Amino acid sequence: MQQMVRDFAQNEIAPLAAEIDRTDEFPLELVKKMGSLGLLGIPVPEEHDGVGADFVSYMLAIEEVSYASASAGVILAVHTSVGTMPILKFGTDEQKSKYVPRLATGELIGAFGLTEPSAGSDASSIRTRAVREGDVYVLNGSKIFITNGEVADLFIVFAATDPSLGAKGVSAFIVERGTPGFAIGKKEHKMGMNGSGTVELVFDNAQVPATQLLGREGEGFTIAMSNLDGGRIGIGAQALGIARAAFDAAREYAKQREQFGKQIADFQGVQFMLADMATKIEAARLLIYQAASLREAGLPCSQQASMAKYYASDAAMQVTTDAVQLFGGYGYSKEYPVERFMRDAKVTQIYEGTNQIQRVVVAKNLLRG
Amino acid sequence: MNFQLTQDQLDIRKLVRDFALNEVAPSAMERDEKEEFSREIFDKMAEIGLCGIPWPEEYGGAGMDFVSYVIAVEELSRVCASTGVTLSVQTSLAGWPIYAFGTEEQKQTYLRRLAEGTSIGAYGLTEPGSGTDAGGMRTTAVDKGDHWVLNGSKIFITNGGVADIYVVFAVTDPEKRTRGGITAFIVESSFEGFSVGKKEKKMGIKSSPTTEIVFENCIVPKENQLGALGEGFKIAMMTLDGGRNGIAAQALGIAQGALDHSVDYAKQRNQFKQSISNFQAIQFKLADMATEIEAARLLTYQAAWLESEKLPYSQASAMAKVFASEVAMKVTTEAVQIFGGYGYTREYPVERFMRDAKITQIYEGTSEVQRMVIARHLLKE
Numbered sequence: 224m225q226q227m228v229r230d231f232a233q234n235e236i237a238p239l240a241a242e243i244d245r246t247d248e249f250p251l252e253l254v255k256k257m258g259s260l261g262l263l264g265i266p267v268p269e270e271h272d273g274v275g276a277d278f279v280s281y282m283l284a285i286e287e288v289s290y291a292s293a294s295a296g297v298i299l300a301v302h303t304s305v306g307t308m309p310i311l312k313f314g315t316d317e318q319k320s321k322y323v324p325r326l327a328t329g330e331l332i333g334a335f336g337l338t339e340p341s342a343g344s345d346a347s348s349i350r351t352r353a354v355r356e357g358d359v360y361v362l363n364g365s366k367i368f369i370t371n372g373e374v375a376d377l378f379i380v381f382a383a384t385d386p387s388l389g390a391k392g393v394s395a396f397i398v399e400r401g402t403p404g405f406a407i408g409k410k411e412h413k414m415g416m417n418g419s420g421t422v423e424l425v426f427d428n429a430q431v432p433a434t435q436l437l438g439r440e441g442e443g444f445t446i447a448m449s450n451l452d453g454g455r456i457g458i459g460a461q462a463l464g465i466a467r468a469a470f471d472a473a474r475e476y477a478k479q480r481e482q483f484g485k486q487i488a489d490f491q492g493v494q495f496m497l498a499d500m501a502t503k504i505e506a507a508r509l510l511i512y513q514a515a516s517l518r519e520a521g522l523p524c525s526q527q528a529s530m531a532k533y534y535a536s537d538a539a540m541q542v543t544t545d546a547v548q549l550f551g552g553y554g555y556s557k558e559y560p561v562e563r564f565m566r567d568a569k570v571t572q573i574y575e576g577t578n579q580i581q582r583v584v585v586a587k588n589l590l591r592g
Numbered sequence: 593m594n595f596q597l598t599q600d601q602l603d604i605r606k607l608v609r610d611f612a613l614n615e616v617a618p619s620a621m622e623r624d625e626k627e628e629f630s631r632e633i634f635d636k637m638a639e640i641g642l643c644g645i646p647w648p649e650e651y652g653g654a655g656m657d658f659v660s661y662v663i664a665v666e667e668l669s670r671v672c673a674s675t676g677v678t679l680s681v682q683t684s685l686a687g688w689p690i691y692a693f694g695t696e697e698q699k700q701t702y703l704r705r706l707a708e709g710t711s712i713g714a715y716g717l718t719e720p721g722s723g724t725d726a727g728g729m730r731t732t733a734v735d736k737g738d739h740w741v742l743n744g745s746k747i748f749i750t751n752g753g754v755a756d757i758y759v760v761f762a763v764t765d766p767e768k769r770t771r772g773g774i775t776a777f778i779v780e781s782s783f784e785g786f787s788v789g790k791k792e793k794k795m796g797i798k799s800s801p802t803t804e805i806v807f808e809n810c811i812v813p814k815e816n817q818l819g820a821l822g823e824g825f826k827i828a829m830m831t832l833d834g835g836r837n838g839i840a841a842q843a844l845g846i847a848q849g850a851l852d853h854s855v856d857y858a859k860q861r862n863q864f865k866q867s868i869s870n871f872q873a874i875q876f877k878l879a880d881m882a883t884e885i886e887a888a889r890l891l892t893y894q895a896a897w898l899e900s901e902k903l904p905y906s907q908a909s910a911m912a913k914v915f916a917s918e919v920a921m922k923v924t925t926e927a928v929q930i931f932g933g934y935g936y937t938r939e940y941p942v943e944r945f946m947r948d949a950k951i952t953q954i955y956e957g958t959s960e961v962q963r964m965v966i967a968r969h970l971l972k973e
Contacts, residue, residue, distance in 0.1 A: 474970060494967035495960075501970055502891075502911045509890035510883075516595040530883040579876070586875035589855055589882055 224265075224276055228284045231260060232291035240292035243418035244563050249374045250418055254298055258329010262288070263302055267311065272324035278453065278519045282460040282511065289464030293567035294418040296461045301370040301419075302326070304454045306333020309379055310397065313438040313446050318397060322377060334375035336366035336398075336424050337447050344580050347390035347444060351426060353382035358433050360384075360396065362426040365408065368574070373410060373420030376400050380424070381443045393443035397435045404429035415566030452514070452524050454575050455532040459511040462532075462539035462571040466507065469539075469546035469564040470500050476550055476559075487549075496549060500542045507535035526588040533581035536571035543568040593897045595890075597659075604645070604660045608667040611640060617671035623799035624674070624944050629754050630799065633675060638709020643682055646900075647691055651699050652707035657900040658834075659893055662841035666892075669845025670852070673948035674800035676845055680838030681750045682706060685956075686713025689759050689776060689831045693819035702757055702778055714755035715835075716746035716779075716805055717828050724961055726761075727770035727825060731807060733762035733777065739814055740777065742807035745789060748955070752803030753788040756781050759831075760805075761824045772822035777812050785810030796947030833906045834899060835956045836913035840892040843913075843920035843952040847885050850920075850927035850945040854878060857931055857940075874930060881923045888916035907969040914962035917952035924949040 236253065243250050257263055266281045267273020276284075281303070289296030307326040310318055325331040342349045351364025362382050372378070378398045385392030398405060408423030438446050474497060477488040487493045510531040517524035543565035547554035554561045572578045597605070615636055623630060637643060645661040647653025654660075661683060669676030683706075690703045705711035722728035731744025742762050749758075758779045765773035779786055789804030819827050855878060858869040868874050891912040898905035924946035928935035935942045953959045 478971065488971050491964070491967075494971070495963045497970050498914075498963035498966035501966060502915050505894075505908075505911055506887035506891055506915060509894060510887055513595045513886075513890060520596070527886070530886055534883050534887060582876045582879035583872070585879035585882055589878050590859060590869050590875070 224274075224280045225283045225287065227260075228262065228287045231257075231262070232287045232295075236288060236291035236295050240294075241557075241560065241563065243292060243294050244415075245417075245557075247412075247417040249371075249420040250295065250298075251374055253295065254332065255329055257295075257299065261328075262299060263329040264307070264327025265303065267303075267307060267323060267327040271311065271319065271327055273327040279512070279515045282456060282515045285457050285460040286464040286467075289461040290468045293461060293465050293564070294416050296464060297370055297416055297419050300454075300457045300461060301335060302333045304450055304457050305335035306371065306375070306377065306379065308450055308453070309335075309395065309437065309446050312449060313395070313442070314397075317434075318437065322397065326377065331376040332371055332374055334369050334371040334378045336369050336372075336378050336380040338366060338368050339364065340367055344577055346447065347393070349381060349383060349393065351380070351382040352386070353384050353394060353396065353431070355384070355433065360431045360433060360436065362396070362398075362404070362429040362431055364426050366424040368411065369422055369424055370419050372407060372422035372424060375420070378424065379437065379446075380426075381447055382426075384440050384443075388441065390444040391441055393447070394440045395437040395443040395446045396431050397437050398429070398431055399435075402429055402431055405431075414569060415563065416570050451576070452518060452528040455528040455581070456511060456514045456518065456524075458571055458575040459507070459514070459528075459531040459535035462535040462568065463504065463507050463511055465564050465568050465571070466500075466504050466535070466539040466542040469543040469561055469568075470497075470504055472559070472561055472564075473497065473500065473546040473549045493549065496545050500545055503538040503542060507531070507538045510534050526585055529576075529581040529584040532575065533572070533578040536568070536578060539568040539571055540565075593894050597663075600656060601660050601663060604656065605663050605667060607640065608642065608664045609670075611636070611642075612667050612671045612675075616668060616675050620672040620675075620799075621938070621941060621944065623672070625798075625938070627793075627798045629674075629678075629801045631754065634678060634709065634712065637675075637679065642679060643709035644687065644703075644707025645683065647687060647703060647707045651691070652704040658837065658896040659900060662837055662892055662896040665838050665841035666845040666848065666889075669842040670849040672799070673842055673846050673945070674797045676842040677750055677797055677800050677839075678712075680835065680842055681715060682709075682713045684835040684838040685715035685750075685831060686755070686757060686759050688834050689715075689818060689827050690778065692830070693776070693823070693827050694778075695815075697815065698778065698818065706757060711756040712751050712754050713757045713759070714749050714751040714805075715831070716749050716758050716760035718746060718748050719744070720747055724958060726828060727774070729761065729763060729774070731760070731762040732766075733764050733775060733812070735764070740812040740817065742777065742779070742785070742810040742812055745804055745806045747804045748792065749803050749805050750800055750955075752805055753791065753801050758786075758805065759818060760807075761828050762807075764821060764824075768822065770825045774824035774828070775821055776818040776824040776827045778816045778818050779807075779810065779812055783810055783812060795950060796944070797951055832956055833909050836909040836962070837892065837895045837899065837905075839952055839956045840888070840895065840909070840912035840916040843916040843949065844885065844888050844892050846945050846949050846952065847881070847888065847916070847920040847923040850924045850942055850949075851878070851881050851885060853940070853942055853945075854881065854927045854930045868930075877926050877930060881926055884919040885923065888912070888919045891915050907966055910957075910962040910965040910969075913952075913957065914959045914966070917949070917959060920949040920952050921946075
């Protein structure tokens, strides 16, 4: 599995990565190809047309795809972890059979709408409202920073059905593109992770059939938080892929770049940078694999998942910054990929729970004991 | 690598944790203050089988793996880093080269005594003029037909003075030096011409004695040559690869101990009418300390696991050592900070942890040497 993904990532994704970044166009054709190979349904059981692989294999796939293109990595991770798995876990039989196989094969592309302009880390304070009127829920409000949103066919959207209950009054809905009153808003222009189709979602008296309620009314926040650990480990894996790509590029460059009549790899100043980069990557890798293996075994892993996410993303930021430094002026130029790695790395410290939120989680665990 | 410890490994953690809390921790502060080594604690470690954890039972060991061994060093160091390094040197620096390069007779004689803990072991490589550049040593060994004669001195010898068995390195061919001119020997403290020199006054790990050892026409029997003639430099370097796992575990234990104290203190210390653990500035410090310790632990166990599986572990142990020791320094410094003024006093243990942590960045290959080792592996590919 890992070998197949690695080959595909190197042969089919890597050659397009710079172009995806430059044009900021969602690589729809590539994503469809990933779907036909099963890459969009790795942890989905075979009975729902997925690959049925374990969680660790899924993490390895995210890492390998992100190594080639971080944008492709996040498209894959969002589609699967938060676009598909909640339906599998909380959907009715009808919802599952209607959507999951088509998501797993890439016929449909999934997205997830939780964040709002004033509800980021404090996700329970969302203002989007859903009011039941007969056979439909009427949704009003907006969602921002929605990865895949530009092209997605299906959105898992969270809205307050009873604002007086706070987090317990939030419900989840499966919203199809084309639903009356639902529109795609402005596309974000970002520093990195270009091509991942980050948009705003706008609900203006959107008519969502009552059958599209996911789980029970009031269960939304539970659904949103249900795959938190898995999602965080996934972003850790993405950051690890980016960091590895930057390190490999830096090592190759250090071996061929000559200054003062010798390879710059002969200078201890460069050697020590490479040694520190590799050591941090190894530490990040072990934290991610440990968290993934605990999750696979069904053991508690919140603390380990948070540690893995923030350590790996901080490491990715440091490693990619050092990679640009090692390349010198060339590293700052778009002719080489390391500046893209550095731009892509930054968001891994922010999304899926900022690294500050991860530290809150870890501290809470420590102080509870 | 399996991320869940085996039952044997969990058992040894519990055994050593209980031992450390009951037998080692109570006297740690006083032994530090008085710079006293405790033979009594060493003998008790021997009694419960800690001195030969990874050595085969046929040589008096416990026949366990290297992960179990590093767990033992970690748990001892969590309360007393001096006791941790005593065990690390006993096992990795004195025991390992005899286990890996000794003759059957040497193993039965010396490894058994080390494994059973009837003798204390030490390792002599460093000299006044040769630290990181170990190949520059001046101690000589001259072949006198039926015995060797050693002359010179070694410094910074952990367990010096209390040890009975020393694995030492001397030049046997000054022309060849690191390329076949250095040989290893097993020297007993009772050998004629062997003496213990001055004891170092140190910043930390003060209940672990560090001394000079002196060879003045020291007579070493032929059968105490360890490994082949001229193989010494290789033995010295390979020994340090494994020793690094032990020091990584020591650093890990020091860091964990400092975190343990910091969490407890943060919970009970009140300022501005609330527990200081309510402040995010403290919470984030604790989170970073715990995360870096977890990463250090995984690197350390991975290196030990590789050694147990007989896979290459030189790069992994260098990574574990440099990472864990730098984490230990950072974490202990933060622990003193969390304790504030109290942390700076000797009434609380965190200042000792900070002093103890510093040496882990220096001995058994400085952090700079670890980075050289790692870079060499990276650039060779």
